[in-house]
Protein backbone atom coordinates (compact mmCIF):
# COMPACT_ATOMS: atom_id res chain seq x y z
CA UNK A 1 0.00 0.00 0.00
CA UNK A 2 1.27 3.46 -0.88
CA UNK A 3 1.40 6.22 1.69
CA UNK A 4 3.05 9.64 1.52
CA UNK A 5 4.15 11.70 -1.46
CA UNK A 6 7.01 10.06 -3.36
CA UNK A 7 9.44 12.05 -5.48
CA UNK A 8 12.08 10.55 -7.74
CA UNK A 9 15.30 12.48 -8.26
CA UNK A 10 16.87 11.26 -11.49
CA UNK A 11 20.50 12.29 -11.92
CA UNK A 12 21.74 13.15 -15.40
CA UNK A 13 24.24 15.94 -14.82
CA UNK A 14 27.43 13.90 -15.05
CA UNK A 15 30.10 14.50 -17.68
CA UNK A 16 30.71 10.85 -18.49
CA UNK A 17 34.50 11.27 -18.40
CA UNK A 18 35.10 7.50 -18.12
CA UNK A 19 32.81 6.87 -21.10
CA UNK A 20 34.40 9.54 -23.28
CA UNK A 21 32.92 10.56 -26.65
CA UNK A 22 31.14 13.64 -27.94
CA UNK A 23 27.68 12.86 -26.57
CA UNK A 24 27.21 12.62 -22.81
CA UNK A 25 26.46 9.02 -21.89
CA UNK A 26 22.97 9.75 -20.50
CA UNK A 27 21.97 10.91 -24.00
CA UNK A 28 23.71 8.14 -25.95
CA UNK A 29 21.35 5.87 -27.84
CA UNK A 30 20.44 2.39 -26.67
CA UNK A 31 18.08 0.62 -29.08
CA UNK A 32 17.11 3.94 -30.65
CA UNK A 33 16.31 5.80 -27.43
CA UNK A 34 18.48 7.94 -25.16
CA UNK A 35 19.89 6.00 -22.19
CA UNK A 36 18.08 8.36 -19.83
CA UNK A 37 14.73 7.32 -21.35
CA UNK A 38 14.85 3.88 -19.71
CA UNK A 39 15.11 4.93 -16.08
CA UNK A 40 12.60 7.76 -16.58
CA UNK A 41 10.20 5.23 -18.16
CA UNK A 42 10.38 2.95 -15.11
CA UNK A 43 9.63 5.83 -12.69
CA UNK A 44 6.93 7.29 -14.97
CA UNK A 45 5.12 3.93 -15.05
CA UNK A 46 5.43 3.18 -11.34
CA UNK A 47 2.30 3.64 -9.25
CA UNK A 48 4.55 4.56 -6.31
CA UNK A 49 5.93 7.69 -7.90
CA UNK A 50 3.99 10.98 -7.77
CA UNK A 51 6.54 13.23 -9.42
CA UNK A 52 9.99 13.24 -10.97
CA UNK A 53 12.72 15.87 -10.63
CA UNK A 54 15.28 15.60 -13.35
CA UNK A 55 18.76 16.96 -12.62
CA UNK A 56 20.94 17.70 -15.62
CA UNK A 57 23.70 20.06 -16.73
CA UNK A 58 22.60 23.70 -17.02
CA UNK A 59 23.40 23.60 -20.75
CA UNK A 60 21.38 20.42 -21.26
CA UNK A 61 18.08 21.56 -19.74
CA UNK A 62 16.55 22.71 -23.04
CA UNK A 63 17.76 19.56 -24.77
CA UNK A 64 16.19 17.38 -22.05
CA UNK A 65 12.84 19.18 -22.24
CA UNK A 66 12.59 18.81 -26.00
CA UNK A 67 14.32 15.53 -26.75
CA UNK A 68 13.50 13.48 -23.69
CA UNK A 69 10.64 14.80 -21.56
CA UNK A 70 8.31 16.17 -24.28
CA UNK A 71 9.32 13.65 -26.92
CA UNK A 72 8.44 10.63 -24.78
CA UNK A 73 5.61 12.23 -22.79
CA UNK A 74 7.14 11.96 -19.32
CA UNK A 75 4.29 13.81 -17.65
CA UNK A 76 5.53 13.14 -14.10
CA UNK A 77 8.61 15.31 -14.67
CA UNK A 78 7.57 18.46 -12.81
CA UNK A 79 10.97 20.22 -12.68
CA UNK A 80 14.32 20.08 -14.41
CA UNK A 81 17.07 21.58 -12.31
CA UNK A 82 20.74 22.28 -12.98
CA UNK A 83 23.11 19.92 -11.22
CA UNK A 84 26.52 20.63 -9.75
CA UNK A 85 30.16 19.70 -10.13
CA UNK A 86 29.98 16.39 -8.24
CA UNK A 87 27.22 13.81 -7.93
CA UNK A 88 26.53 14.88 -4.32
CA UNK A 89 26.13 18.50 -5.49
CA UNK A 90 23.55 17.39 -8.05
CA UNK A 91 21.66 15.37 -5.44
CA UNK A 92 21.59 18.39 -3.14
CA UNK A 93 20.15 20.57 -5.92
CA UNK A 94 17.46 17.93 -6.42
CA UNK A 95 16.68 17.74 -2.72
CA UNK A 96 16.37 21.53 -2.45
CA UNK A 97 13.89 21.51 -5.33
CA UNK A 98 11.59 18.95 -3.63
CA UNK A 99 8.43 20.48 -2.23
CA UNK A 100 6.46 18.55 0.35
CA UNK A 101 7.79 15.08 -0.40
CA UNK A 102 7.71 12.38 2.23
CA UNK A 103 9.95 9.87 0.42
CA UNK A 104 12.65 10.46 -2.18
CA UNK A 105 13.96 7.87 -4.62
CA UNK A 106 17.46 8.97 -5.69
CA UNK A 107 18.51 7.24 -8.90
CA UNK A 108 21.36 7.41 -11.42
CA UNK A 109 20.02 8.19 -14.89
CA UNK A 110 22.90 6.00 -16.03
CA UNK A 111 21.21 2.84 -14.62
CA UNK A 112 18.67 1.99 -17.32
CA UNK A 113 17.65 -1.45 -15.97
CA UNK A 114 15.97 -0.38 -12.74
CA UNK A 115 12.69 -2.27 -12.19
CA UNK A 116 9.36 -1.76 -10.46
CA UNK A 117 10.23 -4.65 -8.10
CA UNK A 118 13.36 -2.82 -6.91
CA UNK A 119 11.33 0.36 -6.35
CA UNK A 120 8.76 -1.60 -4.32
CA UNK A 121 11.39 -3.27 -2.14
CA UNK A 122 13.18 0.01 -1.46
CA UNK A 123 9.97 1.84 -0.68
CA UNK A 124 8.76 -0.83 1.75
CA UNK A 125 12.09 -0.66 3.59
CA UNK A 126 12.01 3.15 3.63
CA UNK A 127 8.56 3.09 5.20
CA UNK A 128 9.71 0.61 7.83
CA UNK A 129 13.26 1.82 8.53
CA UNK A 130 13.44 5.29 6.96
CA UNK A 131 15.92 4.02 4.36
CA UNK A 132 16.07 1.37 1.63
CA UNK A 133 19.06 1.16 -0.67
CA UNK A 134 19.40 -1.32 -3.53
CA UNK A 135 22.37 -3.64 -3.75
CA UNK A 136 23.48 -7.15 -4.64
CA UNK A 137 25.66 -9.62 -2.73
CA UNK A 138 29.19 -9.65 -4.06
CA UNK A 139 29.89 -12.70 -6.21
CA UNK A 140 33.61 -12.19 -5.75
CA UNK A 141 35.80 -12.17 -2.68
CA UNK A 142 36.63 -8.60 -1.71
CA UNK A 143 40.00 -7.50 -0.30
CA UNK A 144 40.68 -4.25 1.50
CA UNK A 145 44.24 -3.08 0.79
CA UNK A 146 46.45 -0.32 2.16
CA UNK A 147 48.17 2.41 0.15
CA UNK A 148 50.90 -0.06 -0.88
CA UNK A 149 48.32 -2.57 -2.17
CA UNK A 150 49.01 -4.90 0.75
CA UNK A 151 45.89 -6.78 1.83
CA UNK A 152 44.77 -5.74 5.28
CA UNK A 153 41.34 -7.35 5.45
CA UNK A 154 39.12 -9.92 3.70
CA UNK A 155 35.55 -9.26 4.80
CA UNK A 156 33.18 -12.26 4.93
CA UNK A 157 31.50 -12.39 1.56
CA UNK A 158 28.00 -12.88 2.90
CA UNK A 159 28.33 -9.39 4.39
CA UNK A 160 29.64 -7.67 1.25
CA UNK A 161 27.08 -5.92 -0.93
CA UNK A 162 27.68 -4.03 -4.15
CA UNK A 163 25.59 -0.90 -3.90
CA UNK A 164 23.32 0.43 -6.63
CA UNK A 165 20.57 2.98 -6.96
CA UNK A 166 17.73 3.70 -6.35
CA UNK A 167 18.42 4.71 -2.78
CA UNK A 168 15.19 5.60 -1.04
CA UNK A 169 14.90 7.74 2.06
CA UNK A 170 12.44 9.62 4.20
CA UNK A 171 12.82 13.11 2.81
CA UNK A 172 13.51 14.86 6.12
CA UNK A 173 16.22 12.38 7.04
CA UNK A 174 18.20 12.63 3.79
CA UNK A 175 17.68 16.40 3.54
CA UNK A 176 19.02 16.86 7.05
CA UNK A 177 22.02 14.63 6.21
CA UNK A 178 22.76 16.63 3.04
CA UNK A 179 22.35 19.99 4.84
CA UNK A 180 24.88 18.79 7.39
CA UNK A 181 27.25 17.56 4.66
CA UNK A 182 27.60 21.13 3.39
CA UNK A 183 29.52 21.96 6.61
CA UNK A 184 31.99 19.09 6.30
CA UNK A 185 34.68 17.74 4.00
CA UNK A 186 32.94 15.90 1.17
CA UNK A 187 35.99 13.98 -0.06
CA UNK A 188 35.22 10.34 -0.79
CA UNK A 189 31.43 10.63 -0.71
CA UNK A 190 30.23 8.32 -3.50
CA UNK A 191 26.62 7.53 -2.61
CA UNK A 192 23.69 8.97 -0.70
CA UNK A 193 23.64 6.30 1.99
CA UNK A 194 27.14 7.40 3.04
CA UNK A 195 25.81 10.88 3.73
CA UNK A 196 23.19 9.44 6.07
CA UNK A 197 25.72 7.01 7.60
CA UNK A 198 28.04 9.96 8.38
CA UNK A 199 25.39 11.45 10.67
CA UNK A 200 25.93 8.44 12.92
CA UNK A 201 22.41 8.28 14.31
CA UNK A 202 20.50 6.34 11.66
CA UNK A 203 20.99 2.83 10.31
CA UNK A 204 20.82 2.39 6.56
CA UNK A 205 18.90 -0.67 5.35
CA UNK A 206 19.86 -2.72 2.28
CA UNK A 207 17.34 -4.31 -0.07
CA UNK A 208 17.98 -6.65 -3.02
CA UNK A 209 18.55 -4.78 -6.26
CA UNK A 210 19.35 -6.80 -9.36
CA UNK A 211 22.55 -7.97 -11.03
CA UNK A 212 21.25 -6.47 -14.27
CA UNK A 213 20.79 -3.04 -12.66
CA UNK A 214 24.24 -1.95 -13.82
CA UNK A 215 25.58 1.56 -14.10
CA UNK A 216 26.71 2.47 -17.58
CA UNK A 217 30.16 3.83 -16.82
CA UNK A 218 32.68 2.75 -19.48
CA UNK A 219 32.27 1.82 -23.20
CA UNK A 220 32.17 -1.94 -22.48
CA UNK A 221 29.07 -1.40 -20.32
CA UNK A 222 27.25 -0.31 -23.50
CA UNK A 223 27.89 -3.75 -25.02
CA UNK A 224 26.55 -5.46 -21.89
CA UNK A 225 23.52 -3.14 -21.94
CA UNK A 226 22.81 -3.99 -25.59
CA UNK A 227 22.86 -7.70 -24.69
CA UNK A 228 20.48 -7.16 -21.74
CA UNK A 229 18.15 -5.20 -24.04
CA UNK A 230 18.08 -8.05 -26.54
CA UNK A 231 17.27 -10.51 -23.76
CA UNK A 232 14.45 -8.29 -22.42
CA UNK A 233 12.88 -7.69 -25.81
CA UNK A 234 13.17 -11.41 -26.65
Ligand SMILES: Nc1ccn([C@@H]2O[C@H](COP(=O)(O)OP(=O)(O)OP(=O)(O)O)[C@@H](O)[C@H]2O)c(=O)n1
Pocket residue numbers: 011012013014015016017018019026055083084085086087088089090091107108109110111215216217
Ligand atom coordinates in the same frame (compact mmCIF):
# COMPACT_ATOMS: atom_id res chain seq x y z
N1 LIG B 1 28.04 16.05 -11.09
C1 LIG B 1 27.32 14.95 -11.35
C2 LIG B 1 27.96 13.71 -11.51
C3 LIG B 1 27.17 12.59 -11.78
N2 LIG B 1 25.84 12.73 -11.91
C4 LIG B 1 25.02 11.57 -12.28
O1 LIG B 1 25.22 10.54 -11.34
C5 LIG B 1 25.10 9.26 -11.97
C6 LIG B 1 26.26 8.35 -11.63
O2 LIG B 1 27.47 8.98 -11.93
P1 LIG B 1 28.63 8.46 -12.89
O3 LIG B 1 28.38 7.16 -13.46
O4 LIG B 1 29.89 8.68 -12.16
O5 LIG B 1 28.47 9.50 -14.08
P2 LIG B 1 29.46 10.61 -14.58
O6 LIG B 1 29.81 11.53 -13.46
O7 LIG B 1 28.80 11.18 -15.76
O8 LIG B 1 30.71 9.73 -15.03
P3 LIG B 1 32.26 10.08 -14.87
O9 LIG B 1 32.56 9.99 -13.39
O10 LIG B 1 32.93 9.02 -15.67
O11 LIG B 1 32.48 11.46 -15.43
C7 LIG B 1 24.97 9.53 -13.47
O12 LIG B 1 23.64 9.30 -13.86
C8 LIG B 1 25.40 10.96 -13.62
O13 LIG B 1 24.77 11.66 -14.69
C9 LIG B 1 25.22 13.95 -11.74
O14 LIG B 1 24.00 14.06 -11.87
N3 LIG B 1 25.99 15.05 -11.45
Ligand SMILES: C[C@](O)(CO)[C@H](O)COP(=O)(O)O
Pocket residue numbers: 087108163164165190191192215217
Ligand atom coordinates in the same frame (compact mmCIF):
# COMPACT_ATOMS: atom_id res chain seq x y z
C1 LIG C 1 25.69 5.88 -6.28
C2 LIG C 1 26.37 4.75 -6.99
O1 LIG C 1 25.76 4.49 -8.23
C3 LIG C 1 26.25 3.50 -6.16
O2 LIG C 1 26.93 2.45 -6.77
C4 LIG C 1 27.82 5.04 -7.25
O3 LIG C 1 28.51 5.12 -6.04
C5 LIG C 1 28.06 6.26 -8.09
O4 LIG C 1 29.44 6.37 -8.25
P1 LIG C 1 30.19 7.20 -9.34
O5 LIG C 1 31.52 7.53 -8.75
O6 LIG C 1 29.37 8.42 -9.57
O7 LIG C 1 30.34 6.30 -10.50
